[in-house]
Amino acid sequence: MDPLSDILSLLKPRNYMSAGFDAAGPWAIRFADQANSIKCGTIVSGQCYVSVEDLAGPVLLTSGSSFVLPRGRTFFLASDPDCPPVDAPHIFAKAQSGGIVKHNGGGECFIVSSRFVLSGPHADMLMAALPPIVRIENDQDEASLRWSVERMMQELSNPQPGGFLVLQHLAHTVLVQALRLHLSNARTSGQSDRAAETDQAATHAPNIPDWFAALSDKQVATAIACIHGDPAHPWTLKELARHAGMSRSAFAARFRDVVAVPPMAYLTRWRMLLAGDRLTHSGLPVSEIALSVGYESESAFSTAFKRVMGCAPRRFGQQVCQLNIVRA
Template sequence: MDPLSDVLSLLKPRSYVSSGFDAGGDWSIQFADQRERIKCYAVISGGCWLSVEDVADPVRLESGDCFVLPSGRPFRLASDLSLTPVHARTIFPPARAGGVVTLNGGGGFFLVGSRFAVSGQYAGAVLRTLPAIVHIRKETDQAALRWSVERMMQELREPQPGGYLIAQHLAHMMLVQALRLHLSKGAEGRVGWFFALTDSQICKAITAMHNDPAYRWTLQELAGHVGLSRSAFAMKFKATVGETPIEYLIRWRMLLAADRLENTSHPISAIAVSLGYESESAFSTAFKREMGSSPRQYCRREKIPATRRDAEAIRVME
């Protein structure tokens, strides 16, 4: 797979609510910390303002726009940002797939989309590498998402057998398409693996590491793989990704290890070998340095959050 598919697959996003929001009049809604959820929406009609915590400028959303909020940060949607916001929990009922929430009689603004839960204790670290806001407003880009949006609307307004599963897959398509379109706009001056995917040489190096994470990659080999000198490659990778190639490789290996510890019954020794470590002790040392706990501690701790994440599926939208 390509690096973006790799990461999204590792997160295992699941659309636990696909729904609509129909608002009229003046309104302002504050959404709390999303607890490592991804939100992916499309504006069907009307317009509003979007303000995300720690992002300097609010974004104006208009009919046809799509947006993704991958970081899980608190945010606000409002017809007028000068209005005092009300908390989302006072408006949105317990999460119900396919529901449409109406505010002030509706008719002025309509939004459809999905909220994703992601898996693993490592999810937050991965999500923070994605942009805070992905805003798709170019008409040609919107057209690429139009089919998914229109089908999503149909599933919400005309419930049919199997509709929940269809809405889930449509929401996944919207998420991947939006991130892909965001990358296509370029990322000059932006730092991080996600933005690095727009650079053909750095993307080629990242892809190589993803394709064979157990291989003992050296700086010289990676540089030769992309046609750069060792020093030029090292400088460019650090400037583009924000860490050295070897640091990136180790972090990617540990994310894969965390996923396998959580989702397979493979022994730690086997996971260590599959990721290029000759001994379990060497692997455990690297894992603890990167993830903050030993593999065994990680396994024990992961059993508790899994239950809590399942409970989140029936909580209110906040």
């Protein structure tokens, strides 16, 4: 798989609900209880404001704009940011199985949105580098994203047999397309703009890779693709620099500037994330998982895993299983 697919696979996004919202007049909605989730939506017509509690906003979204809220924090949608908010269950109680909800008669602002529950244990680590609000403007004229949103509108407006499965696939497509556009924006705007947008000094934890910045830099992304393509390979700084078409020193400096960690630290962390996923889902013994991520010695793997993930491999698997039972 490619690196973006790798990251999303570790997140394991599961579509919880897709719905349409057709509103008029003054309105404001508070969406609480968003932990371990991503919200993704498109303003089909009209406009509204979005804000994320204690992190960002209000941001004006106009017709054709899309947004992704990756942090799992309480957020607000409103026709006017000064309008007192109403809790979402009061408005969306009838939309638990999808459909379109009208508010104040509708006709002024139409939003199609999806919520994804993240069942992977690494969501915080993987999504922390994204800004609180990922905004994709309508002037990008992304035909595939528009087509997916239009198909979602049709499914929501005119339910058909098998519609639930169709909506799930469309919602995942919209999420991937929105993240692709975010990466495309980052490549166009340059690293300095990305750093300003994510406000890394305030929101990015030290020693946590900026996964999405890594994919938005062409030369760094080439090295990332090598790592993701064969994580068990005994990669060296010199070899990765050669694939990136740079000198070793220039590559090391560029990688750290973009990704926030050195190349070898990124390699180790990615191996441990893969190992954590396999410890949770594969049923393989620790010795085989160690080999699959490039460690011939189980003890060396266990030492690296504990340093990066905070606990021993077997303990990690037990903790994640217990967490999944609680969530279920």
